[in-house]
Amino acid sequence: MPKKIIIILPLIFVIFILLYYWHGLNTPFVASGESKNFIINKGEGVKLIAKNLREADLIKSNLIFELYVWLNNKQAEFKAGEYILNTSLNIKEIAEILTRGFAVNKDIRLNMPEGLTITEINERIKKSGFKFGDDFINLADKSIGNWKLSATKPDFLNDAPDNADLEGFLFPDTYLFFNDATAEDVIDKMLQNFELKVTEDMRRDIKTQGKSIYEIIIMASIIQKEANIDETGKGGNEEAGIISGIFWDRLKFGQALQSDATLSYIFTDKNPQHTLEETQIDSPYNTYKYKGLPLGPIGNPGLEAIKAAIYPVKTEYNYFLNKLDSGAAVFSQTYEEHLRNKAKYLK
Incomplete structure (x- = not known):
């Protein structure tokens, strides 16, 4: 191969890489902007x-963004916060905004734990400085049938009965709002x-499992209250998966779930155990008295509980209880073993 060609080919390759980088750096995701x-x-x-x-469709290339940041020594300059970015911005402009800290000035931070x-x-909303009083609970308690009529209704609500409320679908997280936000704004952001x-x-x-999203959310809301869950997902959450497997097996074999968490929802308490009399209360949420899932979710579960409900862990265990001191689950295969564990850990 002639020497000229040997020299020119790498040069063409370098020019191509530089042009690709320059184009990716200066071209927005789309020309017409969306905030x-x-x-x-x-x-x-x-x-x-x-x-x-x-993933937010704000840039086209992770690599070019990372390369630009490293070449300009900006990797330590990113400021935590919430930003409003437009899809018409290019990578250089986005990096400038995120490193100079032009975050949205939000006035109210709402911390909403799982469950x-x-x-x-x-109650948390009323203590957070919002101006809309009880509008939130009035809207959240409104039947999903009304939400389905909305032009912006989320598709996942189609799985829920029309007479259900939004319990279970208000996703736990830390949210930032302007102080003039409405109850509709808060609910829309959670959905x-x-x-x-x-x-x-x-x-x-x-x-694929033949289940509905609503059934999964009901189960996840129970698991959220029954299991010790690492919400970061780093702990593996095997305990939640095992509890999920036990509960789904009980449904499969026509057994009652017998979850004290559902009784706590009825009585609005935090008791890990309930009396025999309390287990007989006539309520569609009483999983001691009635087989199957309760009428609806008993809270708003986090992502790890939802994953546990979707992906149960199959074991030989049939029973479990939670230690009074730590809340950790203790599993057993037989009822006799379960009774021994009750005597050991619940007294």
């Missing part, structure tokens, strides 16, 4: 920020977050 909220949490690195930007009920969320977190793959797996 989107984007959040950087404390401790997030360049790679995760780039991944989140790509809260609509009533408990409402949008649910739609984002419960992925298409998860919904496809639910459908």
